[in-house]
Amino acid sequence: MKRLQLSIYYIQELNYRLAYAALGTTLIFFTTYTYKQGLIFLLLPQGLSHFVSIGLTEIFFTYIQLCITLSISFGIFLIASQSYIFLRPGMYAYESSTFLSLLTSAFCFYIYIYILIFPALIKISWELFLTYSQNFTPINLTFEPRLNNYLDHIQQLNKILIFSFPCLLTLNLFQKYTNKQLWVKHRGIAYVIAFFIAAFITPPDIISQILVGAPLIFFFEIQIILWTFYKRYKKQLLVRQPIKPHKNTLGDKK
Template sequence: MQSADDEVQGRLLDHLIELRARLLRAVVGLLLVFVCLLPFANRLYGWLAQPLLDKLPKGGQLIAIEVASPFFAPLKLAFFVALVGAMPWLLYQLWAFVAPGLYRREKKLAMPLLASALVLFYIGCAFAYFIVLPAVFTFLNKVTPSGVAMMTDINAYLDFVLVIFLAFGASFELPVALVILVLLGWVTPAQLREWRGYAIVGIFVIAAVITPPDVVSQLLLAIPMMLLYEAGIFAARFVAPRNSGEPADAGDG
C-alpha cells in the first residue's frame, strides 16, 4: 500500500513534469515566432525608427557607432516583437498549468483578467508608438540647440523606445492591478475613491521617474493613468467581495 509521503512525492513529481512540459512548449512557441520574424528584422527596425525619422531635418538619419550594431539591433528588436507577439501562447501555457488548481469562481475571474491585461498591454504599446513617440521627438527636435544635429545611435534608440513601450504597456495594467487588489480584499472601491488625490500625486511621480526627462512624455503617461485609475475603480465595483460593505451598483461619488 502506498504511503502518504509517497503519494505526495508522486503528485509533486507529476506537477514538475507538467511544469517542464509547459515551459518547453512556451519556449518552442516563442522560438518559432522569433525564427519567423528574423527575415523581417531590418524591416521591423525601419518601422520602429519611422517616428524619429519623420521628425528629423531633411537628410537626417540614424547612425551605427558599434561595428556589429547593424546586426544585433534588429535581432534584439525581432526577439522583443516575438516575445510580445507570442504572449497569448505563453499566457495560455501558464493558464493550463495553474487552472486545475483553481476554484470555479477563480477560473471565472482569471480568464477575463488575463485577457484584459494582455489587451491593455498592447493598447499601451500602440499608444506609445502612435501618440507618445511622435510627440516626444517633435519636442526634442524643437529644443535641440542651433548647430547641433540629432544623430542617434541605433542601439541607443532601440533601448529608448523599448523602455517607452514597457513603461506604457505596464502602466496601462493599472485597472487590472486595482481589480486584483479589491478581489484580494486589501482595498475597497470606496477606499480607492478616497485615495484619488494621493493616487494622482503618485501617478505624476511614477510618470516622472519612468519616462524620459521631458514634460510631454510625462503628461502623456500621467493623463491616461489617471483615466485608467478611474476605470479600475469602476471595474472593481463589480467584483468587490459582498462583505466589503459596498454594493456592486454603488455610485461613484
Template sequence: MDEQKQPLTSHLKELRKRLILSFIAVVTGFIVCYAFSQDLFDILSKPLLKMMPSGSSLIFTSVAEAFFTYMKVAFIAGIILTSPFVLFQVWAFVAPGLYRNEKRYVIPFVAAGSFFFVLGILFAYFVAIPVGFKFLLGYATDFIKPMPSMKEYLSFSIKFLLAFGLVFEFPVVLVLLARIGVVDAKTMARHRKYAILLIFIFAAVMTPPDIISQLLMAIPLMGLYELSIILSRIFGKKKKVDPPPSE
C-alpha cells in the first residue's frame, strides 16, 4: 500500500472505531433510559399539567401511541445521557489534526456551548413553556376542554426545548465570529436595531403563532445579543495598532 493511501485507510479505521463506540454508547443509554421512560415523561409533562384544570391528564389516541412515545423519550434521553462520551469520541478523532492554538480554543467553546444550551433548555422548561401554555390554555371554556395527546405534547415540547437550547447558543457563535475577526463589538452595537428586527422575525418563525411565545423567545435573545457585545469586547480579536512613523 502506498504512502498516500495508508493515512486515509488509518483515518477511516479510526472513524469506524469512534462511530461504533458512539453507537454502542447511545444504544446502552437508550436501554437504561427506557427503564425510566415513564418517569421522564412525567417530568416533561409537568409544565403542561400544572396549567390544566385539576384532575386533567394526557391521552393517547392510538393503541401503540403510548409505547412509541416512551420509546422516543428513552431515545432522546439516551442521546443526552451519552452526549459527553460521544463528544469525547468526536474530539479523539479530530484532535490529532488540530494545531496547538486551535486545541486551546476548542475546549472553552465546547464548554460554553454546552452551558448555554442547557441554560436555554432550563429557561424553556421553567419559564417559557409554563407561561406559553397558560396563555394558550386560556382559550378553553366550559364547552371547550383541552385534551392534548402524549404524541402531540412530546413533539411540541421537544421542539420548544431544542429551539431555546439552540437560541441560547447565540453568544457563543457571535463571540467565536468576533474571535476570528468576522465581526466586532462596535459593528454589533452599531447594527443593534437591525438585529432586534431579525430577532423578532426569527422568534415569530420558531414559536407558535401567539405574541406571548414570540416575546418569550425574543426578549432573552435581545439580552443574549447585548451579552454577546460585552463578551466580544473582552474576547474578540484585538486589532493591531500600527506604530507611529519614525521621524
C-alpha cells in the first residue's frame, strides 16, 4: 500500500513538472508571436529591407513556424530543468552536481552562441550569397528575397548551432576513454558519421548536408588540435614541477 501511494505521488509530481514545462512553452509561443515582427527585424542582415510573398497564407504560416521553433528551443531548457528538479532527490551528490553543471554550461554556451556567433554567421552568409545573386552578367536579374526562404536558411544555421553542444559533449566523452592516435587513424569514419548526421537532420539536398556536415568535421578537427595542445601543456607542467626536498631525519630527531 505504501509503494502504491509513493508511486501515485511521484506520478502526480511528474505530471506537475510536465505541466509547468508545457505552460512555459505555451507562454513563450504567445510572447514570440506578439513580438514576431520585431524578432524578424533582429534577424535581418544589413541591406535587407523588404520581402516578397507569393501566397495568401505564406506570411501567417511563416510567423507560426518561427514562433514554434523559438518556443521549442526555449522549451527544451524548461523540460531539462523540470526533469532535474524531479530527479534531484534520488540522485547522488556527484550526479546532481554533474547534471547541474551540464545545464549551466549548456545555457551559457547557447547564450554566447546566439549573442555573438549567430549574428556573425547571418552576416557572412548573407554577404556571400548576395554577391552571387547580384553579379550575374549574362542577363538582368533582380533579387527579390522571400520571407519563407530566408527563415529556412536561418533555421539551417540554427540546426548547426543547436547540435554543436551535443557534438562537443560527445567528443569530450569519447576523448576520456580513447586516445588521439585512434581518432587520427579513424578520421574517415568520423567524416562519414558527420555527413550521416547531416543527412538525417536536413532536407535531402547536398547544400544543406554540407552546411551541417562541414561544421561537425570542423569541430572534430578542432578537438584533435586542442587535445594535442593540452597534452603538450600537461607534459610541460610535469617537467617544470619542483622537486620536493627530502626531510632531514637528523634534524627531525633533534
